Amino acid sequence: MNNDEIRKAVGSWLDDNWSADMSLVEWRDILVDGGWAAPHWPEEFFGRGFTQEQAALVSDVFTEKGAVGAAHAGPRRLAAETILAQGSDTQKKRYLRPILTGKEAWCQLFSEPGSGSDLAGASTKAELIDGRWIVNGQKVWTTSAHHADYGILLARTDWDLPKHQGLSYFLINMRQPGVEVRPLRQMNGHASFNEVFMTDAEVPSEDLIGGQGNGWAVAATTLSFERRGFALSRSAGEIKGAKVGRVYDEYEAELAVANEPYTWYPQRQGRVDLVVPRAIETGAIKDPQVRQEIARLISMSKGARLASAAAEQKRRAGTNEIIPAGSIGKLAASVIARQAAHVHTMITGADAMLSGPDSAAQGIIAETLISVPAISIAGGTDEIQRNIIAERVLGMPKELRSDTGPFRDIKRNTS
Amino acid sequence: MQTEFTEDQQQFREIVSRFLRDKSPTSAVRQLMATEQGFDPAVWQQLSGELGLAGAHIPESYGGFGFGPVELGIAAEEMGRYLYCGPFFASSVMAGYALMAAAFEPQKEKLLPAIARGETIATLVLDDLNSPDRVGHAISAVDDILSGIASLVVDAHIADVLVVIASTGEDLGLYLVDSSAEGVVIEKREVLDPTRKLSSVRFAEVKAEKIGEVSMVSLNQAWDQICVALAHEMIGGAQYLLDSTVEYTKMRVQFGRPIGSFQALKHRCADLLMEVEFARAATHHAARCLDAGEGEPYIASMVKAMASDTYMNAARAGIQLRGGIGFTWENDTHLWFKRAKSSEVFMGTPHLHRERMMTIMEANTNEQ
Numbered sequence: 033m034n035n036d037e038i039r040k041a042v043g044s045w046l047d048d049n050w051s052a053d054m055s056l057v058e059w060r061d062i063l064v065d066g067g068w069a070a071p072h073w074p075e076e077f078f079g080r081g082f083t084q085e086q087a088a089l090v091s092d093v094f095t096e097k098g099a100v101g102a103a104h105a106g107p108r109r110l111a112a113e114t115i116l117a118q119g120s121d122t123q124k125k126r127y128l129r130p131i132l133t134g135k136e137a138w139c140q141l142f143s144e145p146g147s148g149s150d151l152a153g154a155s156t157k158a159e160l161i162d163g164r165w166i167v168n169g170q171k172v173w174t175t176s177a178h179h180a181d182y183g184i185l186l187a188r189t190d191w192d193l194p195k196h197q198g199l200s201y202f203l204i205n206m207r208q209p210g211v212e213v214r215p216l217r218q219m220n221g222h223a224s225f226n227e228v229f230m231t232d233a234e235v236p237s238e239d240l241i242g243g244q245g246n247g248w249a250v251a252a253t254t255l256s257f258e259r260r261g262f263a264l265s266r267s268a269g270e271i272k273g274a275k276v277g278r279v280y281d282e283y284e285a286e287l288a289v290a291n292e293p294y295t296w297y298p299q300r301q302g303r304v305d306l307v308v309p310r311a312i313e314t315g316a317i318k319d320p321q322v323r324q325e326i327a328r329l330i331s332m333s334k335g336a337r338l339a340s341a342a343a344e345q346k347r348r349a350g351t352n353e354i355i356p357a358g359s360i361g362k363l364a365a366s367v368i369a370r371q372a373a374h375v376h377t378m379i380t381g382a383d384a385m386l387s388g389p390d391s392a393a394q395g396i397i398a399e400t401l402i403s404v405p406a407i408s409i410a411g412g413t414d415e416i417q418r419n420i421i422a423e424r425v426l427g428m429p430k431e432l433r434s435d436t437g438p439f440r441d442i443k444r445n446t447s
Numbered sequence: 448m449q450t451e452f453t454e455d456q457q458q459f460r461e462i463v464s465r466f467l468r469d470k471s472p473t474s475a476v477r478q479l480m481a482t483e484q485g486f487d488p489a490v491w492q493q494l495s496g497e498l499g500l501a502g503a504h505i506p507e508s509y510g511g512f513g514f515g516p517v518e519l520g521i522a523a524e525e526m527g528r529y530l531y532c533g534p535f536f537a538s539s540v541m542a543g544y545a546l547m548a549a550a551f552e553p554q555k556e557k558l559l560p561a562i563a564r565g566e567t568i569a570t571l572v573l574d575d576l577n578s579p580d581r582v583g584h585a586i587s588a589v590d591d592i593l594s595g596i597a598s599l600v601v602d603a604h605i606a607d608v609l610v611v612i613a614s615t616g617e618d619l620g621l622y623l624v625d626s627s628a629e630g631v632v633i634e635k636r637e638v639l640d641p642t643r644k645l646s647s648v649r650f651a652e653v654k655a656e657k658i659g660e661v662s663m664v665s666l667n668q669a670w671d672q673i674c675v676a677l678a679h680e681m682i683g684g685a686q687y688l689l690d691s692t693v694e695y696t697k698m699r700v701q702f703g704r705p706i707g708s709f710q711a712l713k714h715r716c717a718d719l720l721m722e723v724e725f726a727r728a729a730t731h732h733a734a735r736c737l738d739a740g741e742g743e744p745y746i747a748s749m750v751k752a753m754a755s756d757t758y759m760n761a762a763r764a765g766i767q768l769r770g771g772i773g774f775t776w777e778n779d780t781h782l783w784f785k786r787a788k789s790s791e792v793f794m795g796t797p798h799l800h801r802e803r804m805m806t807i808m809e810a811n812t813n814e815q
């Protein structure tokens with residue numbers, strides 16, 4: 033199909049099927065059955081095998097018609113893309129649909145108190161006992177765990193193999209007695225991440241993904257999607273027009289819950305969009321030093337966007353690896369966020385001592401200044417991205433390792 | 448001019464440091480920052496009465512200790528390290544310096560001793576906290592009646608008296624108002640750094656006592672003195688962040704080794720050490736310049752900018768090198784991060800200070 037045909041096809045399908053008077057679940061079932069929930073997915077699993085560009089076109093038509101799309105908020109997309117890429121057919125059949133309809137929410141159970149950057153150092157233990165995996169251990173910084181029905185879990189199944197080889201990847205039900213979620217408060221006052229304690233938590237044997245001992249390869253798939261996601265914008269198209277009808281109400285309610293942990297995410301990106309309006313509003317736009325810094329910021333931000341578009345094109349042509357491009361985008365996002373915070377500080381001056389609704393941009397500037405430090409940590413730190421870029425993109429010699437040999441003999445944090 | 452600390456000064460630092468280690472641990476900081484008042488009056492009394500810190504820089508003839516900017520700097524530096532919560536900066540540093548720079552003799556004699564003893568808490572009401580050039584635009588005095596608003600006043604909520612700089616038309620005057628006087632409205636504001644409380648202060652035709660004349664020279668002098676004290680506070684905080692962060696990198700293990708063994712982190716810490724050393728040496732030098740009345744005329748702005756950048760770099764590294772834990776509320780690093788951010792813009796952003804530095808340097812070069 034060419035672009036016009038796609039627009040026409042989705043448009044007429046929406047004319048025939050979309051109505052705001054259904055329940056959200058009813059509508060999303062129709063949407064999934066119609067094949068328009070995830071058009072870039074393969075045909076045998078709810079999609080149409082479209083390119084990202086074609087999928088974006090579909091999403092535009094949804095926006096124009098005021099139609100609600102598939103559920104997208106939170107880490108569920110990471111789970112979906114991973115299951116799609118590495119899962120068995122049974123897993124795809126079981127899990128993908130409720131992700132699209134929004135029936136099931138997900139979280140990412142990777143980081144542990146003792147292993148963050150060194151994800152492959154995970155020491156949460158999974159043992160196969162009587163045909164079920166029994167999981168014991170602790171995860172941390174788990175965003176959205178308090179809303180999640182399922183989690184993608186990295187756990188150790190073999191302690192005698194070298195660390196990357198002893199890991200396995202599971203899909204775990206969060207709503208069971210063996211899983212306890214405790215919220216963690218952040219320096220910006222929000223509590224979007226959690227500690228997750230697993231005590232004899234159970235995973236059915238068929239919910240191991242990618243095979244025993246292949247956890248690291250599966251995790252790499254998840255991480256590459258995650259890092260790419262940092263460079264892309266999070267907001268799905270805002271729906272236009274008056275939003276009257278049951279679907280809208282239920283959609284708003286879904287978003288309110290699902291987006292609760294993410295209200296500050298635009299702020300951690302530095303709110304580049306507010307820089308010029310704020311400079312004009314405060315008169316700082318006349319300050320030659322501020323002008324220089326704004327120009328520097330906009331140049332960085334444009335450069336990163338253009339480079340990522342170019343990488344995306346190469347990727348589509350099948351010539352580029354995903355992870356390095358993702359790492360550059362992730363690193364760029366944090367450099368840009370820091371420069372934006374710097375410029376906001378210059379523009380705001382002494383008023384940046386304030387926070388809350390009566391402060392600059394109704395508190396958004398203050399929240400930006402104390403949220404930006406997260407972007408260079410979450411999803412893999414700047415230092416780790418630089419290592420990946422140096423070693424995998426530039427092909428520089430690898431760091432000498434001191435964590436080879438059986439996992440149980442490697443030096444670890446004691447706590 | 449002095450180039451190093453005397454033995455007495457080193458002892459003084461030891462005493463202050465020991466006191467604060469005892470009275471201002473982070474548990475106390477966290478507890479106080481969540482209270483309405485934001486400070487512990489008993490500790491403030493000890494700090495002023497027993498240690499004499501509130502009057503460190505105030506001459507003996509006005510009831511102070513008779514030390515100078517160097518000792519005041521020592522006290523501020525240690526307070527910055529321990530994030531001391533109390534009216535020291537507002538009352539002793541800001542109001543104290545403004546009074547010494549611009550008040551008439553009888554008012555100095557009346558006000559300074561009570562401030563030096565910590566019995567009176569004063570604060571300086573400036574209608575602009577960015578640059579001395581902008582002071583006097585929002586508060587006016589007509590026949591000693593004050594009108595207008597200052598939107599950012601440190602510790603006004605606990606101040607007994609307000610020392611106000613207001614415009615009289617052509618000039619600036621120094622005024623004294625009781626904080627409970629009729630027509631004074633003090634409203635607490637939500638702050639980025641909960642260890643430094645701010646309020647807005649509004650004057651609706653308030654009868655005030657005129658206590659001095661403020662010239663651009665005296666205003667800039669007080670501004671400089673306040674900035675040098677603030678720079679001390681900032682390098683104290685930066686040093687704490689550097690120390691605690693380096694410690695953390697020695698303990699935390701990833702990839703089978705302490706993270707401090709990764710060159711990326713070593714280099715960042717080494718750069719930071721260099722920056723902290725430069726900012727501290729320059730800041731100590733600035734205090735000696737003020738003390739001796741000589742040295743680079745732009746030194747105050749230079750060190751305010753250096754200390755601001757250094758503190759923010761230390762704060763960013765402090766969080767980054769701790770990873771996820773550094774971004775949590777439970778970890779203490781954010782307390783210093785917020786103080787660093789708030790201090791960066793308090794009394795002028797680094798870029799305004801570098802501009803001011805160059806203006807002063809240019810004027811002085813032309814004169815010669």
Ligand SMILES: Cc1cc2nc3c(=O)[nH]c(=O)nc-3n(C[C@H](O)[C@H](O)[C@H](O)COP(=O)(O)OP(=O)(O)OC[C@H]3O[C@@H](n4cnc5c(N)ncnc54)[C@H](O)[C@@H]3O)c2cc1C
Binds near residue numbers: 409702771772
């Ligand atoms: C807002 C937020 C949301 C998050 N959400 C999730 C989530 O949903 N699920 C999840 O699993 N995790 C999540 N994380 C965790 C995040 O992925 C980890 O915090 C991150 O990977 C760093 O790990 P760490 O915190 O253990 O720090 P550490 O790994 O201990 O790092 C400490 C410091 O050491 C440096 N360092 C470590 N190794 C090297 C090296 N080889 N070379 C140079 N420097 C090195 C790091 O760069 C860092 O500066 C989240 C984190 C944040 C801040």
